Amino acid sequence: xxxxxxxxxxxxxxxxxxxxxxxxxxxxxxxxxxxxxxxxxxxxxxxxxxxxxxxxxxxxxxxxxxxxxxxxxxxxxxxxxxxxxxxxxxxxxxxxxxxxxxxx
Amino acid sequence: xxxxxxxxxxxxxxxxxxxxxxxxxxxxxxxxxxxxxxxxxxxxxxxxxxxxxxxxxxxxxxxxxxxxxxxxxxxxxxxxxxxxxxxxxxxxxxxxxxxxxxxxxxxxxxxxx
Numbered sequence: 020x021x022x023x024x025x026x027x028x029x030x031x032x033x034x035x036x037x038x039x040x041x042x043x044x045x046x047x048x049x050x051x052x053x054x055x056x057x058x059x060x061x062x063x064x065x066x067x068x069x070x071x072x073x074x075x076x077x078x079x080x081x082x083x084x085x086x087x088x089x090x091x092x093x094x095x096x097x098x099x100x101x102x103x104x105x106x107x108x109x110x111x112x113x114x115x116x117x118x119x120x121x122x123x
Numbered sequence: 124x125x126x127x128x129x130x131x132x133x134x135x136x137x138x139x140x141x142x143x144x145x146x147x148x149x150x151x152x153x154x155x156x157x158x159x160x161x162x163x164x165x166x167x168x169x170x171x172x173x174x175x176x177x178x179x180x181x182x183x184x185x186x187x188x189x190x191x192x193x194x195x196x197x198x199x200x201x202x203x204x205x206x207x208x209x210x211x212x213x214x215x216x217x218x219x220x221x222x223x224x225x226x227x228x229x230x231x232x233x234x235x236x
Binding site: 022023024025026027028029030031032033034035036037038039041045049054 | 129130131132133134135136137138139140141142143144145146148152156161
């Protein structure tokens with residue numbers, strides 16, 4: 020299956036829905052709902068509420084994340100918002116401001 | 124994955140809203156809204172677009188409904204289904220393509236601007 024890649028210069032303002040992995044290197048504002056994994060890479064900038072299975076943040080995310088499996092904020096990730104997921108990982112060096120809810 | 128992989132909107136993805144950018148874009152999924160691109164836009168056979176598009180060049184194999192404005196050219200391939208008004212200096216419609224709409228090849232700016 021082809022991965023969807025939102026490239027560096029791409030700006031999306033609106034809603035993204037999908038059933039496959041999504042890689043964001045550009046800018047997305049609005050709402051993201053996926054059945055698979057979301058990767059926000061270094062150059063990625065997301066201002067959106069996110070509902071997905073997995074999220075990996077190496078870029079910047081502003082918004083709330085609800086994940087059914089795992090949220091990982093990597094060492095160069097920056098995030099402001101609330102996270103709700105059964106597994107939440109925050110790496111050394113990551114910037115994060117918000118609530119963490121592991122639901123147990 | 125290298126940095127020069129083209130930007131792809133895959134089969135399982137739906138986007139509603141505005142999409143803009145300055146690189147080549149391949150759409151295999153569904154986009155509703157508005158697309159504005161400085162480079163080439165390719166709509167693959169699984170692509171479904173309900174949007175107004177402004178781009179440098181465009182090639183369509185999938186389904187498009189909306190208005191198209193291209194700086195260079197628009198190519199409607201054999202499998203495409205297009206309902207649109209097209210404005211571009213070069214417009215190519217292949218044998219087998221289904222198209223409904225207006226075609227305007229002379230994009231001349233009015234003298235008073």
